[in-house]
Amino acid sequence: MSERDDLQDIVETAADLLKAPVTLEDRDFHLVAYAAHGPTIDPVRTESIVHRRSTEEVRTRFERYGIARATGPVRIPADPAAGLLARLCLPVRWHGVTYGYLWLLDHDGHITEGLAGQAAPLTERAGLLMARQTRDRDDLGWKLAELLTIRPDLRAQAVGELAEIITPPFAVAVLRGEDIGPLNPWLLPRSALTTVWEGDHILLTPPANAALIVERARRLLLERRPGPTYAGLFSPCTSLADIRESWLRARVAARAAADGETRTWSSLGALRLLRCADDATLADAALPPELKPLIEHPELAHTARTYLDHAGGVQETARDLNIHRQTLYHRLRRIEELTNLTLGDGQDRLTLHLALTLHPHLNI
DSSP states (O other): OOHHHHHHHHHHHHHHHHTSOEEEEETTOBEEEEEOOSSOOOHHHHHHHHHSBOOHHHHHHHHTTTTTTOSSOEEEOOBGGGTBOOEEEEEEEETTEEEEEEEEEOTTOOOOHHHHHHTHHHHHHHHHHHHHHHHHHHHHHHHHHHTTSSOHHHHHHHHHHHTTTOOSOEEEEEEEOSOOSOOOGGGSOTTOEEEEETTEEEEEEOGGGHHHHHHHHHHHHHHHSOSOOEEEEEEEEOSGGGHHHHHHHHHHHHHHOOTTOEEEGGGOGGGGGGGTSOHHHHHHHHSOGGGHHHHTOHHHHHHHHHHHHTTTOHHHHHHHHTOOHHHHHHHHHHHHHHHTOOTTSHHHHHHHHHHHHHGGGOOO
């Protein structure tokens, strides 16, 4: 039985013992497990179960009662105006650290001090399990970070230590957003490891459900701080020794992604060149000086990119740009004049297409 199953068993035992609906949340008010006992419910419990977390308003309200520092049961009075039933909070602690809260609806006040005391072994066991999982996840997160370092000795040591714990193949994902704090491990599958490295949220997951895990992680970031999010995915990574390179490829994919999109390395085409050299080197190689006048002309640059994306198809290009074909011909002549390139020449078209493909992604 897994620790997560053990925690569910603890919650169900507490519900039977105390004859009340029970919710177990971590210290960030994310749902870990719950058990029903009769039809009693209120909006706060519903919100926690449906959305798998309590709102910031609820967290602020409950923390005013000192639950984060409490070593024993804390009673939260009812608030009829807010639809809030009275409840009892049993802090889940281990070695003086609060790891979560066991919440019991107690609208009729039937949970006496003595009855609540009978649940102490359950909260102690839950504290041990949550502390252990937090420690294990933190340890594995540090080891994942060591696989990403430029130091080959640290990478080799991490490979040796992780080889008996996790086995390939893996998918490696990079997620970038406004929030760079660590992701809550309780809200990700146990099969997923995560760390923060050089500003990236990095996820190591089984390939089969990597996309779903990335989207779950994206939602966690957006819940904490709304804003643009960009994700990249590389799969399969066939060995622990290849995780650093897989991260760098996923990072390029995230760099090429649109807001809210997960871009895969395999979809990048010529953008894979972003992994091969620094931006200045790529710009020097792929953006010759004669193309600068075109790049400074956004409308003509967009026209050229669309025309080349359509392999020189005039009808398709004019339709996409919503312009007359004669207007397109005029722009194409202007593009040739600005660049001294001939759009009917294959090498010139390749040079221009590569430059226009790479330029939006180069920080120059």
